Amino acid sequence: MNPLRTVMPTIVAHEGIWDGVYRHIDANGTSLDEHRTWTSCEFPDDGDDHYIQHNRLSWTDGRTAEYRFGCRWSDGLLRWDTDRFHGVGWETDGGVLMLRLERRDVPGAYYVEMINLAPDRRTRARTWQWFRDGKPWKRTLCDEWRIG
16 A cells, blocks of 8 residues: 555545646746646555656647656655656645755756645645745746546
8 A cells, every 4th residue: 555645644635636727926926927737646556656746737829748757755755856856745734735846957946835735625726936046036826626
């Protein structure tokens, strides 16, 4: 059985398919980007990863992107090590998911993400605080709703 089902029950509550909108704003609140996202969260009982996420992003101008990445539970933390980022995640006592991810695809950048599942378990909000060269750079606001 996947250890996350016991040690991180809040993250497992995110299992399923989510639709949403990501909005990127700069430190002054000016819009930098907005796109739709489709996200699938999986918690396999077998294999190398304890958590797998699939993302499909789409913009109104027709651009698209797809990503798949996984992580493992080790020494009390989720641990990611992908071609785009590496870092850790944990669950707070209040059931908030926190991540700190160093970006490999954006030199000198990392972000801290907070993920809150609403009491209805059908909606969630995610906020990313981005830093580049040690200074706040932008924020990403994610509003998502469960579709499967």
